[in-house]
Amino acid sequence: MKGIKRLAQHLDISIGTVSRALNGKPDVNEETRRRVLDAAALLGYAPNQAGRSLRRGSTNAVGFMIESNDETETNSDNFFLGVIGGLTGALLKHNLDLVVLPCSVNEDPHDYLQRIVARRLVDAVIISATQRRDRRIDLLKAARIPFIALGRTGGPDEHAWIDLDFEGVAHKAVARLAALGHRQIAVAIPDNEINLGYVFRDAFEDAMAHHRLTVDPSHIIRARSSEHGGYTIGNALLAMEKRPTAIVLVYEMMAIGLYRRLNEAGLTPGRDLAVVGFREGPQSQFLSPALTSFRMSLRDLGIGLAEGLLATMPAYADQFPQGFVHKLWPMELVEGESDAMVIGR
Amino acid sequence: MKGIKRLAQHLDISIGTVSRALNGKPDVNEETRRRVLDAAALLGYAPNQAGRSLRRGSTNAVGFMIESNDETETNSDNFFLGVIGGLTGALLKHNLDLVVLPCSVNEDPHDYLQRIVARRLVDAVIISATQRRDRRIDLLKAARIPFIALGRTGGPDEHAWIDLDFEGVAHKAVARLAALGHRQIAVAIPDNEINLGYVFRDAFEDAMAHHRLTVDPSHIIRARSSEHGGYTIGNALLAMEKRPTAIVLVYEMMAIGLYRRLNEAGLTPGRDLAVVGFREGPQSQFLSPALTSFRMSLRDLGIGLAEGLLATMPAYADQFPQGFVHKLWPMELVEGESDAMVIGR
DNA sequence: CTGAAAGCGCTTACAG
DNA sequence: CTGAAAGCGCTTACAG
Structure with a gap:
């Protein structure tokens, strides 16, 4: 018994x-x-959860799908853990459990999610690492599973999403650099199909145009989102005949490799090349020079995702009547020393 | 229908x-x-997983409990994602799903695990961040849930565990520093109750004794396992009248903050103070100077954990007849530039 | 306020 | 080789 x-x-x-x-x-x-x-x-x-789920027809659990590929495994920082902290706290208030569902590198993300959904492992899903065209969205819509995406896609917006404010970052970074006299500004974007690369590039070009600055095509540098990618960016910059005076990075950890490469060449970040990083991390202020970057609360982002998701779940929609959330998460510039140089006229 | x-x-x-x-x-x-x-x-x-679980009496899922407290959220880097990558791959071969169970900072880890276990959410569990005296072990034993711990406890070893080879790291680090002529060697350990701090301190003292070196009590420095902790270690070192010539860090990210503090004081790591980091990360070789640290495969550790866990599960024990695994995970020294100094006689 | 019973979606011994 | 039936642990309309 x-x-x-x-x-x-x-x-x-x-x-x-x-x-x-x-x-x-x-x-x-x-x-x-x-x-x-x-x-x-x-x-x-x-x-017993199985007995309860079977009878109720719901699991009381929310899934957070993350993809663990070589790149995220070797390079990802604390991003997910922070978001997870916010998510668990916010969901706990509504007696929902968060389970993180890591998709193996050996499995297609779409197939993985399909299996999870068909088995009714969770009541609702948060997906991340959105592709420009992401079939998972169609899958979730067809299955009528409530979901929210962390990251935009290129497609229509008939679902909830929250994304970082790449536009704001690009505009603030370019405005700051332009005010310091920079005219040749480069940008580093990831060399994969994740949508954020496209978004950031567009935002950067838009910001440059706004300041009547032209973007040299060779100044759009694709690299891996990693420390190593930063090092290769350094190589690319050093090899240029017409080197930019500033660079905006799409991933803050790139700064580590870029700093290293500049140091090896006898150049100093913030004096010979202005560097602006992306998200402020625990390292930003402890690097030498401290990295100018953008601050946001991962925990609050997690809470925002939880609330955006609850709004799509019929059982909670009355408490969160906002409908489909489409939100650009604000990021606030934090001045460091890595772009503390003024370009003469 | x-x-x-x-x-x-x-x-x-x-x-x-x-x-x-x-x-x-x-x-x-x-x-x-x-x-x-x-x-x-x-x-x-x-x-449907609920129907199947209810009938079969098992869930086909393995839980990986992680604790997301302030410290891990801001500081634990890619460690978990790497291990998760190895785990999912190894478990997938046996048709087991991995679900990551993040314990909210608002909840007691013991209570959280008790709930998970009582609800039969998973068939087996991997726990991490083991405390010196960890009640979760007793809970899992009493409930007869197969489990493996990532990390030792201070108690008896009647369960499976895998831990990093802190002893090996301490011995290799001290041997290397001693050979370079260092006699005053400090160690940085975390300022919390996680067992690894105790283990590492003991291993360090043992290694020092082995080389007939005495440990100055003030050279055992407790700090947060973070970049910021590294900075405070720098402060502590600079304030000492009898400063050590070398330091071994229990967490590699401490190097970032320590480098910064030394730079501010006009000192250079690897010239004025030898620094040995712990685990090699993607940044180690891109820091200036490159950090001497210890290499291990997170993916292989994940695979090892999966196999050690399968050995404790009745349904798989015949395929993995090793019984309770007690394993120190080897770590291999990678020479950097951060301890490239010789102490004169 | 409480109990008895149905039924959620499966798997599996059993009968044929 | 296939079908009918029992039952896993719950929740919930329904009867009293």
């Missing part, structure tokens, strides 16, 4: 009453409820 | 036969099996 039957037998009442007491139904004698709750705590009872 | 019933109706056979065909039971006509498999693929059918 186990589970709710054992608890009921122990208390000598029916399993129905135990269940109602545990689930806070109103039609239970308060004395009975107290006895049930006490016994449950004593015996460490928690309802 | 949905699920297996719909599939059976579509094929005009019984759900029992559909189930047997899908699950590879031998007593099914091959023609029938093919039809079932084709239809399942066509309709995107995958068995």
